[in-house]
Amino acid sequence: MNVKDKVIEIIAEQAVLDPSDVTMDSTLESLGIDSLGLVESIFSIEEAFDISVPFNANEPTQSEFDISSVASIIAGIETLKAQQS
Amino acid sequence: MKRVVITGAGTINALGHTVPETYEAMREGRCGIGELEMRDVDRLAIKIGGQVRGYKADTCFNRQQLALYDRFTQFALIAAREAVKQSGLEFSGDLAAKSGVVLGTSGGGMQTLDENYRSVYGEGKNRVHPFVVPKLMNNAAASHVSMEFNLKGPSFTVATACASSNHAMSQAFQMVRSGMSPVMVTGGSESMLCFGGVKAWEGLRVMSKDACRPFSANRNGMVQGEGAGVFVFEEYEHATARGADILAEVAGFAMSSDASDIVMPSKQGAARAISGALADGRINPEEVGYINAHGTGTAANDKTECAAVADVFGQHADTLMISSTKSMHGHLIGGTGAVELLACIMALREGVIAPTIGYQEADPECALDVVPNEAREADVDVVLSNAFAFGGLNAVLALRKV
Structure with a gap:
């Protein structure tokens, strides 16, 4: 299953x-x-892709991880996977 | 109904090992939060906390006692010793039979749980120490305090997460006020700063990695602390008859339940507890000079709490002072209300309002006088202490100058 389908x-x-x-x-x-x-x-998501997502519930919009849409979440995971592999 | 006064106070927390040390730190706006020192800290994402430092358990307790006392029990006993000593009370005969101890804690013997889970799951051991159960149980601290001071009356433990201490002290207050007990030893204790305790909080994504900055626009979460606060609540006539030094009067209290969400706070629930405490103590809102806020430093709490205070006090909300001492000692979870009551007593007794430190940027949604960064001298007659727990359980206490 690719990243998009899994997310x-x-x-x-x-x-x-x-x-x-x-x-x-x-x-x-x-x-x-x-x-x-x-x-x-x-x-x-962290469990599925074995990554660590920088996210603080107190400042969800200020996180480097963009959660504004499904597309941005997928893009964020691709970036993290590349950085953390 | 009887009047209830406080005749003894004790504590150990990240700011100090006694009440005078804690007052001094609060006056100076000192921060007790620092790098956590514990096993496997490198596996934690959150590496700061308000740990009790420079504490040597073996100078306070003997080997047999330490085999039975989790760190949260040790803290409760240390605080109780200071409080009972200050009160000058000795419990025997009828006084002992009627006096009890009600303490708050959320996690109970978390250090014991953590160590023993590690041992049986992580290290594969098949045998644990025989005292694991009596050491980890939530009522261990209350029971050991009852034993050390011969308190034979109503005694139990209250667990309402972050409001545990305020709920416990509310129960003790009711018992003395109703005439059921002449004296109650009460407060709370917590020691959740162990690997499993911090790891669990990490999961919720509400912890700050750098500092607890309540009400500041750039706040980014809570910081955990540990320690205990214990007080002697005494019936007024009983205290005056023996010439006791009265620290403050417990004037009123109220509890409420949001009945809405397991983690998100409710303005209405908080406001009902605050206004309820005023009504219970027949306190005019304009009399309140200072509120020790729940002030966790999370986005959810601080906005909701300020809105609740604004609703209850109207224009007076702009005049009163409200600070969160969690910025200095961290969030003691089940013990927090007890340590924070010290800031209330300091305000009434010494005329010093403890500051909210780490305050950097004004937040229009928290536009109250949060006593930023520096303690302030002020003459106040009535103060409140707020506690709003996960699970939507709220408890507010009102103290009055005597």
Whole structure:
């Protein structure tokens, strides 16, 4: 499974949606994922890709890891994978 | 209803090993937070905390005692010794039979849990020390305090996460106020600064890697501390009859439950606890000069707490002072309200308001007088101590100058 499909699977599971309902321009907010759901998603992403995501729930928008959309999350994971491999 | 006063106080925390040392640090705005020293610290993402330093357990307790006392029990006993000594009370006969101890803690014997899980899971050992259970149980500290001071009345432990101490002291207050007990020893203790304790908090992504900066726009989370605060709550007539030095009066309290979210705080729940404490103590909002904030330094708490204070106090919110001493001693979780009550007593007794240190940038959502960075001299008559726990459980205490 590629990064995109895996991220969509993780996010869909968190949002209790079918993966086909999660698109690249979906935002976590539009999918109904709250702050706890976000922290849990990031944990799942770290476990799935064996990476460490720099994320502090107190300043979610200031993190180097862009969580503004599904596409930005995938791009962030690709970067982290390249840096941390 | 009886009046309730405080006739003894004791503590050990990152700012000092006694109440006078802690007051001095708070007056100077000193920071007790530093690099964590513990096993496997290199495997932690969060490497700072308000650890109790320069403490040698074997100078306070003998070998047999240390076999039974987790670090949180040691802290509770050290604080209780200072508090009971200051009160001048000795418990015997009828006084002993009616007096008890109610302490708050969230994790209980976390150091013991951590060490023994490591031993059986990590190192594969199949045998543990026979005292693991009596050492780790949440009521161990309260029980050992009862034994050391012969407190034979109502005694138990309260666990409501970050509000444990305030809930415990609220229970003790009710017992003395109702006439059930002439004296209650109360407060809280916590020692969660072990590998597993910090690792668990790390997971929630709310911890700061550099400092606890409550109310500052650039705050980035909480910092954990450890230690204990213990007080002697005594019925007023009982205290005056023996000529005790009264530190403050416990004037009112209230508890509330948000009934909404397991981690996100609620403005309404906080406001109901604050206004409830005022109503319980028949306190006019304008009388309140200082609030020791819950002030964790997280985005969620600080905004909600300031909004709740603004709602309850209206225009007076701009006049009163509110500071978070967690910036100095860290968040003691179940012990935090007890150590923070010291800042309240210092305000009433010494006319010094402890500062919120590490404050760098004003936040329009926390636009109150947070006593930034430097302690301030002020004459206040009534103070509040806020505690708002995970799980939405809130407890606020009001103290009055005597």
